[in-house]
Amino acid sequence: MIAGYNTISMGTGRSEFHPKKPRPGLEDYIKEAGENVLSQIGGAKNVDECVIANFIASRYNKQANLAAFFPYIDPNLTYKPCIRVEGACATGGLGLATGIKSILAETADVVLVVGVEVQNSVKAVYGADILAAAGWYKERKDGHAHFFPGKFSDRAGAYFEKYGRGKTRKAMARWYTNAIENARLCPTAQEFENSQKNLEQLALTEPNPNMFVDHLNVYDCSKVSDGASGIAIVSEEGLKRCGISKKDAIEVVGLGQAEYDLTKAPDDPVRLTTTDLAVKKALEMAGINHQKLATVECHDCFTIAAIMAVEAMGFAKPGEGSDFILEGHTSREGKIPFNTTGGLIGWGHPTGATGVHQAVTIWEQLTQRAGQSQIKIPTARPYALSVNMGGDDKTLVSIVYKKC
Amino acid sequence: MKYEAKLENVTVLGAAGKMGSGILFLTAAEMTRQKFLPENKNRDFTLYALDTSNRALSGLISYIREQAWRFAEKNIVALRKTYHDRADLIDNEHIIRQYAQDLLSIIRPVTRMESAFDSNIIFEAVSENPDLKVQLMSTINKNNPNKPWFFTNTSAIPISWLDEQAGLNGRIMGVHFYNPPAVQKLLEVVKTENTRPELSYFVAEYIKNLKKIYVPSYDVAGFIGNGYFMRDILFAERMVNELKENFSYVQAVYMVNKITQDFLIRPMGIFQLVDYVGIDVVQFIMSVMKPYAIKENIHSTLIENHINNIVKGGQYPDGRQKDGIFKYEKGQITAVYDPDKKRYFNVSEFSNECDEYLGELPEGWQTWRKINRDSEKDEKLKKYFENLRLSKKPGAQLAMEYLRKFREIASELVKNKVAFKFDDVNAVLLHGFHHAYGPVNDYI
Structure with a gap:
């Protein structure tokens, strides 16, 4: 992968954001991300195929047929094969997987992947209806007003019951603190300007079930975001065509995908079993274990999801994810830095873009382009892992990357 | 039933x-x-x-x-x-x-x-x-x-x-x-x-x-809210009259409004609040309260002068502010009305001189919006008011005078059996007028 680019993750928290003032539209984000990738790879002429990853613009923006926006990015993309993919919040990951498979199938040498979502077009209370489409539609009626926070609140309640509430809540607060502190180092992050002093205390605010959900407060949740991310997936041949040196690229060495039945409740509410499987597949394909990883981008749509993801990825045993986080292992100075630009909670969660944003962050880290958020990449650990989750542990894409 | x-x-x-x-x-x-x-x-x-x-x-x-x-x-x-x-x-x-x-x-x-x-x-x-x-x-x-x-x-x-x-x-x-x-x-x-x-x-x-x-x-004309508000206006008018000895009328109005909004960290200055409520409404309330206030004269010449010139303030049905004591553009004060000269004077023409006279806001000052969101509000207000008290600048001293009057009005409301207790006056100012602090406080 080469030539990553992230737009700003726009929404509450950014000083440019005002809900009543005009903002960039879907096509503006697509164009910004697409143009910036193209400018790094020698232009649209070098592109064989394009993939656009978008969850649900048909409802947020009354817009479908998004693949036809590629020629809008650059007229030289006119008549090239383009496709749009969707898998709820794992849409971006599916976009990457689609591009990777085109390269592996040798139908393309250069694939432009753009992930995008513009969600601030409706109030959050109506956005909850739209996002509920990531679950089974027959569950909507009995679901919570805030459908997905409700799902993960139920998981948090079960986790508290099994492993204890106090320590888990502290770990959730620590996760939030790490996310914001990392986001403060990344100018495109939604929480870049967050200047709250006592983050951990804020994150320990008691949930208010009358206004929100039983076991989560708003700081436990990723925000509503608009944004796009783009990256190019290339073969060795494609790399040469774009005139880019290997040191400026990262290699995809493992891909794990897994799917769970949308109509079924999780087997065990305190475990992310599909995540577990997808990560195992990706690591197995890469032929490495956790010790080789320098950084991880995980799908922290909710702080409780992060704790469970840490366990599902195998960094901690079931019930010990909180300890792992509280011991500082996931912080940027820790054993294995997670979400170095803030993740979904700190950087933002423009759903269709998230999986691509994870890849861009890893590309930046492994090629030393991460600016203020750069972490040390030890020579002995040149690998990174991303995990992108759609719905309640339903659609999973995990990728292992290696510094070239 | x-x-x-x-x-x-x-x-x-x-x-x-x-x-x-x-x-x-x-x-x-x-x-x-x-x-x-x-x-x-x-x-x-x-x-x-x-x-x-x-x-x-x-x-x-x-x-x-x-x-x-x-x-x-x-x-x-x-x-x-x-x-x-x-x-x-x-x-x-x-x-x-x-x-x-x-x-x-x-x-x-x-x-x-x-x-x-x-x-x-x-x-x-x-x-x-x-x-x-x-x-x-x-x-x-x-x-x-x-x-x-x-x-x-x-x-x-x-x-x-x-x-x-x-x-x-x-x-x-x-x-x-x-x-x-x-x-x-x-x-x-x-x-x-x-x-x-x-x-x-x-x-x-x-x-x-x-x-x-x-x-x-208590069932006393004006009750707590207007009992406080009308006396607040009358004190502001008295301060305007004192400042008029050295400044023009519009300058004096501008300065008292600034003292009450900025130096006292209120959501709006006293005369802007009068415009918000409506100058005619304020006059009506005063006229209702006047016969019941035996020891004081609940009457404002400043308010009356505006009404005589058919300058009434209040709001349009869509919530926009009508011109009154001040002229507004996009919600901001741009000019002050002079009832004697029957016209508005642009703030930009005289504000520098006034601001210079009042002096800088003391250290620790924050906007009303910011201080209300601050988890250490009480502590920060204490420090700010301590700096206000120590400042020798005219703006700070006038603000201190206002704070003392603020407390005196509250005391009178309790003493004269309008309010049952100080906490009730504070509650009205905090929750009805959205002040950041009540008139009975530890800051002075």
Whole structure:
């Protein structure tokens, strides 16, 4: 992968954001991300195929047929094969997987992947209806007003019951603190300007079930975001065509995908079993274990999801994810830095873009382009892992990357 | 009669006005809530929105619809449970739309007073005209066989006087909402010696169900809120007159407004607040309070001079500020009116000189909005006011003088049996006027 680019993750928290003032539209984000990738790879002429990853613009923006926006990015993309993919919040990951498979199938040498979502077009209370489409539609009626926070609140309640509430809540607060502190180092992050002093205390605010959900407060949740991310997936041949040196690229060495039945409740509410499987597949394909990883981008749509993801990825045993986080292992100075630009909670969660944003962050880290958020990449650990989750542990894409 | 039975038939007088429309919405929301309770499924709830013109009433329905949507959006968690049995309502949006329809279905916009002759409860929210209020309430009382209860929104007229003039025999109580009622948390509640206890019980439950708070006040003209506010204006005018010895009138008005807004960290300066309320409304309140204030003269020449020039302030129906003591552009003060010269003077022409005279804001100053959101508000205010006290700059010293007066007015309200206690005065200033601190504080 080469030539990553992230737009700003726009929404509450950014000083440019005002809900009543005009903002960039879907096509503006697509164009910004697409143009910036193209400018790094020698232009649209070098592109064989394009993939656009978008969850649900048909409802947020009354817009479908998004693949036809590629020629809008650059007229030289006119008549090239383009496709749009969707898998709820794992849409971006599916976009990457689609591009990777085109390269592996040798139908393309250069694939432009753009992930995008513009969600601030409706109030959050109506956005909850739209996002509920990531679950089974027959569950909507009995679901919570805030459908997905409700799902993960139920998981948090079960986790508290099994492993204890106090320590888990502290770990959730620590996760939030790490996310914001990392986001403060990344100018495109939604929480870049967050200047709250006592983050951990804020994150320990008691949930208010009358206004929100039983076991989560708003700081436990990723925000509503608009944004796009783009990256190019290339073969060795494609790399040469774009005139880019290997040191400026990262290699995809493992891909794990897994799917769970949308109509079924999780087997065990305190475990992310599909995540577990997808990560195992990706690591197995890469032929490495956790010790080789320098950084991880995980799908922290909710702080409780992060704790469970840490366990599902195998960094901690079931019930010990909180300890792992509280011991500082996931912080940027820790054993294995997670979400170095803030993740979904700190950087933002423009759903269709998230999986691509994870890849861009890893590309930046492994090629030393991460600016203020750069972490040390030890020579002995040149690998990174991303995990992108759609719905309640339903659609999973995990990728292992290696510094070239 | 039980609370919910009383609520079955209610009229709001002056329903299309700014206060009336808010009271109408809140009452409609409470009646809708009652309607959904299983024990009330056989009850019919009717709310008459009575006003003088059909035109105003048509705008009213749009306002209520918008408020109902907002309310439902905010309370969606509870409403999903309320509508759980409705298989056709799945998304939040379906539920919100249905709630707005259900709430609106209770309301009957009417222009004929006869509609109120069947009501059990009358909320009165017409203009602050004592004779009009008496005439309306007495007519309804004479023609309504239900011996209705009257809840008046007056912010100034003694309730016992209205009771006596309208012949209500204790079936009246003051229930003063703050503007805008749908948003403001605070109500002032006023009983007279004759107010029947059952009215108090009803009001307590009604306010609790609206999730609002109330402060009791003695039945003294102006009550706590205007008792404080009118004296605040009179003190500001006195300060203007003192500053006029060395500055022009418009400069003096500008400076006192700046002292009250910036140096005292209030949401708006005293004269901007007068414009917000309406200069004519302020004059009316003073005229109501004046006969009851024996030891002081509740009269403002500054206010009178504006009214004489037909400069009234107040707000347009869409909430924009009309020009008054100040001229506004996009909500910002741009000029000050001089009643003698009968024209506005641009602030930009004289503000530098005034700002220089007042001096810089002391260290630790924060905007009213910022300080209210600060988790260490008390500590920071303490430090700021300590710096204000130590400053030798004229602005700081005038602000200190104002703070001392602030406390004195509060003390007088308690001493003269307008307020029951200091905490009640503080509560009105904190929750009704949204000050960052009450007049009785540890800062001076």
